[in-house]
Amino acid sequence: NAGVTQTPKFRILKIGQSMTLQCTQDMNHNYMYWYRQDPGMGLKLIYYSVGAGITDKGEVPNGYNVSRSTTEDFPLRLELAAPSQTSVYFCASTESRGSSYEQYFGPGTRLTVT
Amino acid sequence: GQSLEQPSEVTAVEGAIVQINCTYQTSGFYGLSWYQQHDGGAPTFLSYNALDGLEETGRFSSFLSRSDSYGYLLLQELQMKDSASYFCAAFGPYSGGYQKVTFGIGTKLQVIP
Numbered sequence: 001n002a003g004v005t006q007t008p009k010f011r012i013l014k015i016g017q018s019m020t021l022q023c024t025q026d027m028n029h030n031y032m033y034w035y036r037q038d039p040g041m042g043l044k045l046i047y048y049s050v051g052a053g054i055t056d057k058g059e060v061p062n063g064y065n066v067s068r069s070t071t072e073d074f075p076l077r078l079e080l081a082a083p084s085q086t087s088v089y090f091c092a093s094t095e096s097r098g099s100s101y102e103q104y105f106g107p108g109t110r111l112t113v114t
Numbered sequence: 115g116q117s118l119e120q121p122s123e124v125t126a127v128e129g130a131i132v133q134i135n136c137t138y139q140t141s142g143f144y145g146l147s148w149y150q151q152h153d154g155g156a157p158t159f160l161s162y163n164a165l166d167g168l169e170e171t172g173r174f175s176s177f178l179s180r181s182d183s184y185g186y187l188l189l190q191e192l193q194m195k196d197s198a199s200y201f202c203a204a205f206g207p208y209s210g211g212y213q214k215v216t217f218g219i220g221t222k223l224q225v226i227p
Contacts, residue, residue, distance in 0.1 A: 040122075040220075041220075043201070050212065090157070100215065101203070102159045103157075105157045106156060108156055
């Protein structure tokens with residue numbers, strides 16, 4: 001099992017550009033999450049999904065969009081990138097709602113917006 | 115609201131024991147998890163406490179006191195590879211399909227020879 005994979009690993013965007021961060025898991029987990037981690041800070045939840053076709057906002061959703069067409073994939077879309085979106089983005093998954101305390105994280109995408 | 119407090123940095127000697135504390139204020143608290151994150155890496159799950167008491171997993175143990183809104187991670191027989199950041203995460207009430215989680219800012223542990 002590859003677990004949770006994310007692409008790209010690094011990206012530099014200019015202000016106003018758009019991009020999609022890819023996330024795939026091969027553990028057949030229903031629950032998937034997108035977090036951002038700013039330097040010296042904890043993880044902040046952007047969006048989550050409880051299954052294919054079902055997504056909802058987390059703590060800091062502004063400037064982002066998600067979709068979940070399959071169990072495996074949970075892409076995060078940034079529209080009109082801003083410097084405030086410079087961060088490390090982690091995708092995570094859990095098997096079920098009851099095991100949400102044990103999240104499996106991808107390796108992260110390091111995004112810089114200039 | 116939800117908030118957690120943990121020390122920003124801790125330094126300990128190789129072979130020693132270190133305790134990383136976490137206090138939380140979480141409505142509808144369910145439990146406390148601990149994650150390890152090496153520089154440039156992804157967080158990895160270490161332990162979870164839903165009930166009061168000590169949970170032991172090899173060299174790592176985690177403790178929870180719900181009455182004191184307090185937990186800690188205990189690392190024994192420290193090794194250089196334990197140098198990393200350690201996050202506590204508090205799990206709150208279910209809202210629809212989601213269980214609210216709040217992560218602390220992390221404690222950076224430096225193990226010195």
